[in-house]
Amino acid sequence: MLPPFQTALPIIRTLEDAGFKAFFVGGSIRDSLLGRPVHDVDIATSAKPEEVKALFTHTVDIGIEHGTVLVLYKGNQYEITTFRTESVYKDYRRPESVEYVDSLLEDLKRRDFTMNAMAMDKNGKLIDPFAGSEAIRMKRIETVGSPEERFREDALRMMRAARFTSQLGFWIEDGTKQAIKRHAPLIRHIAVERITQEFIKLLEGEHPYEALQLLQETGLLGFLPGLCGREAQLFSALHPVLNELSEQQLWVYLVATADPEDANTFLRKWKLPNEKRKAIVRTLGFFRMRAGRKWDPLMLYDAGEQMALDAEAVFCAFRRENPSPRIAALRQAFRKLPVKNRNELAIDGKKLMALFSKKGGPWLKEMLREIEKALINGEIENQYEAIRRWVLCKYPQEKK
Helix, strand or coil, X not given: CCHXXXXXXXXXXXXXXXXXXXXXXXXXXXXXXXXXXXCCCEEEECCCHHHHHHHCCCEEEEEHHHCEEEEEXXXXXXXXXXXXXXXXXXXXXXXXXXXXXXXXXHHHHCCCEHHHCCEECCCCCEECCCCHHHHHHCCEECECCCHHHHHHHCCHHHHHHHHHHHHHCCEECHHXXXXXXXXXXXXXXXXXXXXHHHHHHHHHCCCHHHHHHHHHHHCHHHHCCCCCCCHHHHHXXXXXXXXXXXXXXXXXXXXXXXXXXXXXXXXXXXXXXXXXXHHHHHHHHHHHHHHHCCCCHHHHHHHCHHHXXXXXXXXXXXXXXXXXXXXXXXXXXXXXXXXCCHHHCCCCHHHHHHXXXXXXXXXXXXXXXXXXXXXXXXXXXXXXXXXHHHHHHHCHHHHC
């Protein structure tokens, strides 16, 4: 048994000693079979939420209406959920109600995919009523029971299937894939924030190309924020080289391919955080500059190292080129810059205002920019006295 499960054994034993059933469940079982790192260890039990809370000193009600209590134990957090069945789902998102049961099997029946519908007891014995381990061995994603029912219950499961394709490199069982095609429009009932969360995980996976291809083949792509009507151009841009891009770079690639009238408005539809959205838009700008010309020192300085590398990686992806040589050359060019950002200048706004006995204003911003240009182009050295003489010579009128 892996260390994360061993650490959680006292939780299982406490529940069992009180007369309840308790098992490890969920993604941690799947990841342990795959040899992937196990992070969150979840537990399912026959104990009701109130009974769980009575057994442990430190708990948090994170989803108690659905039977889930967070237990804090020796610096770790464990989600403990009561065995349950679910009633009819409303809005293709959540059940009208849940009913607590005493059966692990009934609890596992409600889960999305067979690879996620396994459990393990305190002795490490696998409980696998739906052949999830076989699905893992075959690298197959399939629903527990009818895919139509699973996707009508929670339409986000279709996005989860694509996300697992990217994260695990698995393929979608044909019946499950056909059901996604038939039910793709249901994704419109899901909150954008939840869709975006799954999409980001998809982009962070090792196989985003295959996952994006699945979204296109099943029709899900056209129901994602801002992508309706852009499926053809996105499909033509799909290529295995996308598996070499980071999540941030893939956003830039996506926006550049979709080519919306306003990139910022497009990204707002995904409800991305402001800073992330601004970084994507700015990187997109440097990518477009790069598409028209080679990097020069000033352009590289303005972008900063990471943004320049991101823009270059996207540029290479569009050209279907190996980015490694270009990335290495760009890193070397950045290291040779005399200054890497404005904070490294030997002079700042306060010193310039004192030098010219003037208050701040547009002139100050313009002068700092000209100093940056002169430094990057090798006209002056990054020393206070050299910069002072240069600005007094260039802007004698400002001294009056």
